Amino acid sequence: MLRAIYDWVDERLDITPIWRDVADHEVPEHVNPAHHFSAFIYCFGGLTFFVVLIQILSGMFLAMYYVPDIINANESVKYLQDEVAMGAIVRGMHHWGASVAIVMLFLHTMRVFFTGSYKNPRELNWVVGVLIFFVMLGLGLTGYLLPWDNKAYFATKVTIEIVNSVPFIGEYIGLLLQGGDIVGAQTIARFFAIHVFFLPAALLGLLGAHFIIIRRQGISGPL
Ligand code: HEM
Structure with missing residues (x-):
């Protein structure tokens, strides 16, 4: 049955x-x-990707x-944690993940650094990696x-104070994050939007670039 469906699609779209190409x-x-x-040190990029997938999936259910x-x-987090079936597990996965x-x-990052894989011709992917790191x-x-x-x-108050202390631009970025005079309604709305829309979108784009570059350049040589 599955085979028949596969063949039907393959005949029309040539998906094999x-x-x-990947397999x-x-x-x-x-x-x-x-x-x-x-060689096990080369597994960490793939493992990071695996955890990122878990975060995306569990995050969608938390939302x-x-x-x-x-x-x-x-209250909504408490309800999810205590009342919803599997809620504590999904939240736990996202929390520990x-x-x-x-x-x-x-x-x-340590593997890439200590095998010297950031060197010519892979500088660009290191830069993409640094952006991923900040995201x-x-x-x-x-x-x-x-x-x-x-x-x-209180962790957020401290974070915003650290941002504010950056010379010249710090206070503007702090205000942008906080969304007003206090850490409050605007801050939570902004952090939520940044957490579920802005940064995941940026991460997916950067990861796409990361993988395309790896595929084009191949993995770096032995030490
Ligand atoms: C979510 C984050 C990331 C994911 C999922 C990811 C994934 C991967 C994967 C699967 C590879 C193939 C080789 C391997 O697995 O070791 C790789 C290679 C590479 N990554 Fe990442 N990476 C991430 C973040 C970073 C960061 C933060 C940096 C550096 C600042 C970086 C720099 C590189 C470079 C330069 C290579 C090529 C290495 C080589 O050819 O030996 N990556 N990445």
């Missing part, structure tokens, strides 16, 4: 070469742990219950405010 792609021996155990305003935010993502990202930190930071509990509120 598309997934074959048959060969990687060199020095990144294959079956040949050299130390079904989360209410981004100062009256309801905390955020930390695991940063750890994987760090390990991946990922931004996601962690804006997500932290959303439960609207004491920890979230």
Whole structure:
């Protein structure tokens, strides 16, 4: 049955070469742990991507219950956590996933650094990676405010004060983030929009660029 559907689509759209291009792609021996155990260090980019996918998926389910305003935010998270079937698991995945993502990202960056993979001709992908790094930190930071509990509120106050202390432009960016004189209704609306629309869109674009560049250049050579 599935085969018949596949063949029907393939006959019309010729989809086999598309997934074959990924499935048959060969990687060199020095990144294959079956040949050299130390090749496991090359897994961290893929693991980071895997965690990013978990974050996107669990985040989509959190968004079904989360209410981004100062009256309801905390209560909506509590309701999800305590009443909704599987709610605690989905929230837990997103909560712990955020930390695991940063750890994987760090390990991946260290791998790229210590194998010298940022060097010519891969400088551009290193720069794309640095942008990804800031986007990922931004996601962690804006997500932290959303439960609207004491920890979230005061962490955000401190963050905005740090931003404000940047010379020349700091106060403008701080105001842009805070959305007014205090950390309040506007701030949570902005952090929510940044967390679920702006930064994920930026991340997907950057990851697309990251992967296209890797595919064009191939993985860097052995040490
Ligand atoms: C969400 C974040 C990221 C994901 C999902 C990701 C994913 C990947 C993947 C799957 C590879 C293939 C090789 C490997 O897995 O080690 C790779 C390679 C690479 N990444 Fe990332 N990456 C991310 C962030 C970064 C960051 C923060 C940097 C540097 C600042 C970076 C720089 C590079 C470079 C230069 C390569 C080419 C390495 C080579 O050819 O040996 N990436 N990335």
